[in-house]
Amino acid sequence: MTVDAKPAAATTPTTATLCELFRVEIGTATCGPDDSFFRLGGSSLDAMRVVSRLHQRYHLPVTLADLFAHTSARSLAERLAVLATAAQPTRRRSISVTARRRRSGSPLSFSQRVFYDIDRATGGMSFFNGVDLLSFRGDLDPDALVGAVGDVVARQWALRTVVEDTGGVPAQRVVDRPARIRTVDLRGAGPAKLHKLIRREHLVGFDLHAETPARFTLVRTAEDAWQLVSCIHHIAYDGMSRGILVDEIAHAYAVRLGVGAARDPLASQYLDFAEWQADALTGERLAGHLGGLADLLGRPAPRLTGDSSPVRGHVVRTGHFEVPQATSAGLTALAAAHGVSFFSVLAAGLVGFAAKHTGERRQLVAMQVANRGWPGSDAIIGCFSNLLPVEVQVDPTASPAEQVVAAQRAVGRTLRHEEMPFERAVALLAENGRDLTALGHLPTLGLALQPDPRVVRELPGGTLTVEPSAEIGEQVDPTSFGLVLELWFDDGLRGITRHLVDSWPGDSFATAGRDLDAAFAELARPSPGAGNHQDAVGA
Structure with missing residues (x-):
């Protein structure tokens, strides 16, 4: 074309x-x-x-x-x-199944290598378990559900790979193994038993060398109710993968019951992406990303807390966060009125809060990006997502319109590096004598805007519902963010905060939460004489 x-x-x-x-x-x-x-x-x-x-x-x-x-x-x-x-047209290398199986393995993607290295260093702990709960209700066929999960695992190769050591370099290989799925009957046991089972999935890690990175438990909780608990390691899964998984299971179940036709095999798999990435991110292309990211991180990052150096491996506390309806509506109208993404509006509010909290106009926030521009990736389960630093100069005298436009420009600058896994870039820069971690140049503030986590799908004989879920409370986290804000639209704008407990003594985080509420409210407040904009912008 x-x-x-x-x-x-x-x-x-x-x-x-x-x-x-x-x-x-x-x-x-x-x-x-x-x-x-x-x-x-x-x-x-x-x-x-x-x-x-x-x-x-x-x-x-x-x-x-x-x-x-x-x-x-x-x-x-x-x-x-x-x-x-x-520019030359983009090309991707696709390796046939036969050729790949003759090889000792395919390279890990750069993001996978980061997760793998942390997994090895921590003895296979459960930091990167992604646990989801799919609720089925109606006159359902449990054997068809089990078969549907198996069909999806067979179709999505990332869910049936193992990591092998090839001369000191980890590689991934697809294995012909059935889906890891067990069935449990908890009828009459009460919700506490199911909660305990889900909690166990959060706590039990994976042996990536011996086990495939996905396991499932089908739990019967009533005569007409089943819960599918999926647990997938982040090395094979990201936020966008969740929606793909739900859609694939729903479709495969319908096909098992004779409704609809089976989908064609995927044209490419996550391993193809990893192969492409290893080929593409080299030479001038790699140097351009490293130079651009180094420029963004050329100075020490503002510290939300009083810490003088980055902290890793501390306990984090996860809590609920909800934006009032009036504020959410105001932020939505602001985005539509000025033709910017809703994420940029959230970024403007967050850096405005951070500027007041730190007293510094230059702010850095790590944003989560889907990184699914690679052809065909929107149908593939895998670890594509990336974190990238956004550098914003906060002007305390700027109007809300000027603030969101400035944030949009800053996000656009950063997105030039979307394909470059951030942790890989940081490691390469350190190898070249620029250790951004030791220098304190990495952002300690994070922002993610996730797809709507609530899903309702009609199935033959019943329904499938997926509700938002998060482990509220304290966990150990290997990252160094003082504060992460993760939001989604679900009957309003809501989500969670994660903060390092040791970095926010006393009730300081509660105060920070109120300040964050105020920053969003101030940004959403209509300017004098502003029109009433009703256009809606999604997540």
Whole structure:
């Protein structure tokens, strides 16, 4: 598929194609050539899907940063024309099943290597267990459910890999093993028994050398109720994988009961992504990412607490966090009015809070990004997500509009490095004599905006419901963030906070929580004379 070489003021075929793509992905009735993607209601997740579709259609190195900088269909078409003349089309290497199985193994992706190294250093503790609860109710077939889980594990290779040591270098290999699933009958036992079982899944780690990184427990809790507890190691799973897993299980179950057709095999697997990453992130491309990230982290990071050095391995406390409806509505209207992503609005509020808390105008926040621009990745379970530092200069005299636009620009700058796993970059810079951890240059503030965790799916004979869940209380965490804010939309804007207990003595974190509420409320408050904007922006 070609791109118009010289887009003119009139709508070109590429612009028209992008208008339709925007319209479909956002779910809006119309999209004009000069309409802002975010003003129309596009979310960061919608933007990720658009970038993935553009990769598939045009085979150009378009990034999420391009969409953040060129938010209209016309502007993005012009950007695609530049990429078409200035860069070679993107290519990916796909290795056949036969060829891969003849090899000793495929490389771990850079993100997987980070999780693997921490897992080895901590003796396989359960830091990176991702536990989800899928609730089934109705006249369901438990054998079909078990079979559906097996079908999904067979289809998604990341769920049936093991790590092997090949001459001191870890590699991953797909194994032909059935899904690890057990059944438990807890009818009449009460909810405490189920909670204990779920808690155990959080606490029991994986032996990545001997075990595949996914296990499942199908629990019968009533005559017409079943709970599927999934536990998957982060080395094979991220936030976007959760939605894919639920969709795959629901579809496979329906197929088992003769409703619908089985899906075609995936065109590519997570191992293909790991192979591509090892090939692509080298030479000038790698150097560009390292140089850009080093510039972003050129000075010491502001410290939310009084600590003089980063802290790792401390106890963290997880608590609920909810944004009032009026504040959430105001933030949504602010994003729509100024054509910025809702994430950028949240980032503006968070760095505003941090600037008041630390007394420093320069703020660093680590943002979680999906990193699923690679073609086909939106259908693959795997560890794609990444953390990247966003550097924002906070102007205390700026209006809310100016604050969110500044945050959007800062996020866009950072997204140029979306494909570069941050921990890998930090390690490579340290090897080259620039230890950002020792220098205290890494952010201690984190922000994530997750997909809606609540899912309801109609199944043959019943329903599947997934509710948001989080382990509230204290856990050990190997990371160094003083504060992480993780939000999602679920009948409002809510989520959790995680903070290092030792870094917030007494009731200081409770005070910080109130200050964070106030920062969002202040940002959401309509400016004098501002219009009433009703456009909605998703998560």
